[in-house]
Amino acid sequence: MELGVVGLGRMGQIVVDRVLAAGHDVVAFDLDDDAVATAEERGATGADSLPSLINSLDDEKRIWLMVPAGDAIDAALTELDEHLDELDIVIDGGNSYYEDSIRRAEATDAAFLDCGTSGGPAGAELGFSLMVGGPEWAYEECTPIFDAVATGPDGHDRMGPAGAGHYVKMIHNGVEYALMEAYGEGFELLANGEYDLDLEAVARTWNNGAVIRSWLLELCEEAFAEEGNDLGDVADHVAGGSTGTWTVQEALEQHVPVPLIYTALAERFNSRNDRFARRLANRLRYGFGRHEVQRRD
Numbered sequence: 001m002e003l004g005v006v007g008l009g010r011m012g013q014i015v016v017d018r019v020l021a022a023g024h025d026v027v028a029f030d031l032d033d034d035a036v037a038t039a040e041e042r043g044a045t046g047a048d049s050l051p052s053l054i055n056s057l058d059d060e061k062r063i064w065l066m067v068p069a070g071d072a073i074d075a076a077l078t079e080l081d082e083h084l085d086e087l088d089i090v091i092d093g094g095n096s097y098y099e100d101s102i103r104r105a106e107a108t109d110a111a112f113l114d115c116g117t118s119g120g121p122a123g124a125e126l127g128f129s130l131m132v133g134g135p136e137w138a139y140e141e142c143t144p145i146f147d148a149v150a151t152g153p154d155g156h157d158r159m160g161p162a163g164a165g166h167y168v169k170m171i172h173n174g175v176e177y178a179l180m181e182a183y184g185e186g187f188e189l190l191a192n193g194e195y196d197l198d199l200e201a202v203a204r205t206w207n208n209g210a211v212i213r214s215w216l217l218e219l220c221e222e223a224f225a226e227e228g229n230d231l232g233d234v235a236d237h238v239a240g241g242s243t244g245t246w247t248v249q250e251a252l253e254q255h256v257p258v259p260l261i262y263t264a265l266a267e268r269f270n271s272r273n274d275r276f277a278r279r280l281a282n283r284l285r286y287g288f289g290r291h292e293v294q295r296r297d
Contacts, residue, residue: 001144002027004053004063005044006076007094008035010290011117012066014124015093015149016044022148029053050076054083061088061110062142069096069242077108084110089138091145093117093130097246098167101133105162111138112162115146116169120289122219130156131172133165174247174261179216180284181264184277187220191230191276200224219287223280231279235294238268238281 001024005016008030016026020043028039029047040046047053054061061084065076073092080090088110092101094117101114116131130150132139139146139158150156159168190197203221207213227234244265251258271278285291 001025002058002062003145004029004047004057004061005039006030006050006053006063006065007067008032008039009066010121011093013038013042014121014128015064015066017042017124018127019145019148020044022144024145024148027053027056050079051083054080059087062091062145063089063110064091064093064145066093069094069100073100073104077104081107081109084108086110089113089142091115091132091142092166095169095173095243096166098133098163098165098170101166102163105134111135113138113142114163114165116165116172118169118172119151122288122290127151127155131165131168132156132158133160133167134158134162170243170246170250173243174258174265176216177244177247177264177268178260179214180281181260181267181277183216183220183284184275184280187280188276197229199229216284216288219284220280222287223283227283231276231283233296234279234283235296236271236274236278236282237294238271238278239285239291239294241265241268244268 003019003024004027005012006029008028016028016039019026026044027047028036028044029050030036036046045056047056067073067076073096086109090110091113093115105112113132113134117128119128127150130146146156147153159165187199190199200221203217203224207217248262248265267278282294286293
């Protein structure tokens, strides 16, 4: 199968690598020539523009967008749309707002799949969890690509019609916020408690059979191993917040109480005081997403 990949940042390069490793062909484009050169070194065919990418693909085009959510998606779709028809497929693999995905699906001539992607750069070796929305025929047509990018056949599924994939990913991120906050508060209590504890050892022990074991807890262990028991110079500043905000807004509209997610979101926005819990959340974002770790001055 042949796939065009637009956007060759950390996640886009991983898509390229995994699709190539599965034996498929890739045509790759990015505004950064060095990123295109890297994709070419790994076996992709480089393109120097979107029209060039389109012209390099088969008649029935399958294109994966891995560009920042928002205006960049709309700009790419506008440029692509004049070259695509109803037999072509465009996948948005970024963290777009689900209502934007519904709008884009309605406005795009090609079949549009919104694909929530979880696992981050740190999960590249194992593959991602993919939550896909859009036409069933387009999802089935792209199954070999999803098998390659995900952990395998069980690592992806069609969640429903347009918007459903990014909707499920939005809620996923709200849950992620709450889990990070829970681990942060627990380790803050341990750090300030009655005993002089080795927090790396605590995380490792919990991860071996305890009810609360998880990948995020493995990343807690990694954080304490690399930063020290007191998290060193990791700052009390947790970036992000858009997907958590969308989740809370959706909860308000649906009249569903989400106190844990709301509190975790509020803690992010309030991360101006020195709190151990937010410092750990800061470091955990590096663990799963390789987001930059804010450091103390």
